[in-house]
Amino acid sequence: MIRFENVTKTYPRSTRPALDDISLEIERGQFVFVVGPSGSGKSTMLRLVIREEPTSTGSVLVAGHDLALLPPRKVPRLRRQIGTVFQDFRLLPNKTVSQNVAFALQVLGKPSRTIRMLVPETLELVGLDGKGKRMPHELSGGEQQRVAIARAVVNKPPILLADEPTGNLDPTTSLDIVRLLASVNTQYGTTVVMATHDNVIVDELQRRVIELDSGVLVRDEAQGGYVLKNPDEEAVAPELPENDLWANPDADWADDVVRGDD
Amino acid sequence: MRLRFLLGDVWVGLRRNLSMAISVVLVTMISLFLLGLGLLAQRQADVMKGYWYDRVQVSIFMCTKESRDPNCPTAVTEDQKANIRAQLDQLKPLVKDVFYESEQEAYDRFAEQFRDTPLIGNIAVGDIPQSFRVQLSDPSKYDVIASTFEGAPGVDSVTDQKKVLEKLFSILNKFTRYAVALAIVMVVCAVLLMATTIRQAAFSRRREIGIMRLVGASNMAIRLPFIAETIIAAVVGAAMAVGLLFAAVRALVGDNNRNVVLNQATIGAADIWHVAPILGAMAIVLAILTSTITLWRYLRV
Numbered sequence: 001m002i003r004f005e006n007v008t009k010t011y012p013r014s015t016r017p018a019l020d021d022i023s024l025e026i027e028r029g030q031f032v033f034v035v036g037p038s039g040s041g042k043s044t045m046l047r048l049v050i051r052e053e054p055t056s057t058g059s060v061l062v063a064g065h066d067l068a069l070l071p072p073r074k075v076p077r078l079r080r081q082i083g084t085v086f087q088d089f090r091l092l093p094n095k096t097v098s099q100n101v102a103f104a105l106q107v108l109g110k111p112s113r114t115i116r117m118l119v120p121e122t123l124e125l126v127g128l129d130g131k132g133k134r135m136p137h138e139l140s141g142g143e144q145q146r147v148a149i150a151r152a153v154v155n156k157p158p159i160l161l162a163d164e165p166t167g168n169l170d171p172t173t174s175l176d177i178v179r180l181l182a183s184v185n186t187q188y189g190t191t192v193v194m195a196t197h198d199n200v201i202v203d204e205l206q207r208r209v210i211e212l213d214s215g216v217l218v219r220d221e222a223q224g225g226y227v228l229k230n231p232d233e234e235a236v237a238p239e240l241p242e243n244d245l246w247a248n249p250d251a252d253w254a255d256d257v258v259r260g261d262d
Numbered sequence: 263m264r265l266r267f268l269l270g271d272v273w274v275g276l277r278r279n280l281s282m283a284i285s286v287v288l289v290t291m292i293s294l295f296l297l298g299l300g301l302l303a304q305r306q307a308d309v310m311k312g313y314w315y316d317r318v319q320v321s322i323f324m325c326t327k328e329s330r331d332p333n334c335p336t337a338v339t340e341d342q343k344a345n346i347r348a349q350l351d352q353l354k355p356l357v358k359d360v361f362y363e364s365e366q367e368a369y370d371r372f373a374e375q376f377r378d379t380p381l382i383g384n385i386a387v388g389d390i391p392q393s394f395r396v397q398l399s400d401p402s403k404y405d406v407i408a409s410t411f412e413g414a415p416g417v418d419s420v421t422d423q424k425k426v427l428e429k430l431f432s433i434l435n436k437f438t439r440y441a442v443a444l445a446i447v448m449v450v451c452a453v454l455l456m457a458t459t460i461r462q463a464a465f466s467r468r469r470e471i472g473i474m475r476l477v478g479a480s481n482m483a484i485r486l487p488f489i490a491e492t493i494i495a496a497v498v499g500a501a502m503a504v505g506l507l508f509a510a511v512r513a514l515v516g517d518n519n520r521n522v523v524l525n526q527a528t529i530g531a532a533d534i535w536h537v538a539p540i541l542g543a544m545a546i547v548l549a550i551l552t553s554t555i556t557l558w559r560y561l562r563v
Contacts, residue, residue, distance in 0.1 A: 050476075079478030090476075092469055103470070106267045107479035155477065258465040258560055 001191045002026040002049055002157060007058035009044055013117055017056070018044040020215040026193060028158070033202050036212035045212070046161045049193070050082050051075050063158065068145040078110065082159045082217045083152030083190075087167035089144045091125075091136040091151075097123065098132035101150045103136035122154040125187070125218060142173035146180065153184055160184060162194040165258065166201065173200055178205060199226035263318045272494065277465055280510030282459040288454050290499025291506065292546075293448030294541045298507045300441035301537045306529045307434040310427065315401040318423040322346065322394040322411050324419045325411050326365075329391070334418050346394060349410065354523040356406060359397040359417050365390065391418060449534070453548060456496070457556040464561050471561065485557045492549040500545035 009019040017043045026032050034042045047053045048060050060067045076127045091100050098119050107114045126146040166174035178201045185192045209224035274284050325334030350360050368390040376382050404422045411417050474484050515528040
């Protein structure tokens with residue numbers, strides 16, 4: 001489903017590669033944790049999969065397509081095959097829960113009959129039935145992340161990427177969210193790739209674990225726990241280019257969609 | 263993208279950014295109004311040319327006893343007049359028509375035109391020279407007549423009524439140039455304002471755009487609402503400009519409607535309807551170009 005072949009990614013203003021000669025394959029329907037300290041290249045891996053960034057060398061294949069050969073106008077089609085969930089939820093604050101989920105279908109031009117059918121169905125799947133009319137700010141963090149997951153899977157994409165989806169949540173809620181992702185994985189057969197540094201979750205679920213350290217693949221276990229080689233050594237996160245979907249979660253994530261004067 | 267969803271998006275966008283939308287409408291209106299005025303002035307000149315060129319005449323004035331022109335030692339003789347008449351006949355078809363106006367006829371016409379003024383007492387028969395009034399099939403070939411008869415025996419002077427009209431045309435041409443120059447400046451303002459408005463609109467909807475990119479909305483789906491909003495604002499501006507043109511034409515030439523002769527030589531509603539599609543097309547082209555370039559430049563999709 002997702003294959004990395006000798007992938008190296010170096011950001012323009014960085015000397016050290018964010019990913020260093022990574023080769024791995026994630027099969028259809030797998031649930032994979034990507035672990036490692038901050039700056040180890042977890043997010044970069046996910047960014048390459050939705051072609052938010054090109055690789056420096058090597059190739060990333062998604063559903064059999066080499067992303068380096070994908071013309072820019074076909075990138076939207078790729079992203080329709082991939083749902084994405086972030087640490088900071090990224091809900092539209094002026095839309096209700098239902099509208100937030102429906103938005104993902106509306107902008108793809110889905111007929112409103114389909115939308116009326118899929119949205120409640122998906123809200124039920126994520127455990128939010130009856131809360132469709134709430135506004136995001138009326139929900140708890142865990143519930144907001146459920147809305148974000150509903151939005152990511154409402155179009156039934158074969159791949160779901162989650163970048164630290166539990167980073168803003170307390171441990172109990174975190175476990176609920178990961179169980180939800182696991183149930184999406186089993187119910188829909190969705191390939192789930194989750195970047196995290198939450199050891200409790202990883203140890204609890206006992207799924208495939210890919211560990212990165214300074215951009216290097218150091219461990220790939222079929223059923224592993226969260227064991228970091230050098231947990232004290234925290235690498236510095238790379239400086240992301242402007243206008244990036246992976247903006248710093250502390251900042252307003254959408255600030256850079258519109259470019260400045262440069 | 264469904265039409266209803268698109269229209270809803272456009273409506274929300276315009277409402278959220280109302281003051282900017284209004285300023286785009288107004289600036290577009292003024293720039294297209296000026297452009298329209300320029301185009302109408304040009305049409306006015308064309309209408310006048312069409313109307314008056316058929317009617318302007320070249321006058322060949324004969325020598326009188328009082329002529330001070332060195333070409334006129336004596337008053338014109340019958341032989342000289344016959345010569346001129348013969349030469350004019352040879353110049354057909356350039357010469358479409360020739361009227362001869364005797365001194366008496368010239369005096370009568372003058373007396374008729376100025377019958378209620380004291381001028382009439384100062385003029386006697388013979389003060390206005392007899393003349394050939396020549397109508398040309400091509401009024402621009404006045405020079406041929408002038409060079410043939412200027413200095414011919416018995417000819418005092420050759421004058422062309424067209425010269426008077428040319429002055430008027432040059433005024434209209436100047437007016438056109440000023441109006442179009444101003445229009446260009448205003449069009450630049452309109453384009454810059456559109457670009458700023460789009461950037462602001464894009465910024466106020468950056469979250470939506472971010473989600474759209476993420477879920478794989480096509481570039482067109484992301485851009486279309488902005489382009490549609492700009493087109494709507496520009497077209498409303500163009501419609502208002504056309505309204506202003508109607509008001510302006512009515513104010514400038516509307517009072518002459520009672521005068522049948524002038525009415526035929528001035529522009530009217532029909533001319534505005536000729537200019538309106540040009541302005542509308544211009545508005546749409548400007549809106550599409552500006553929004554496409556701005557979005558391409560500033561919006562990451």
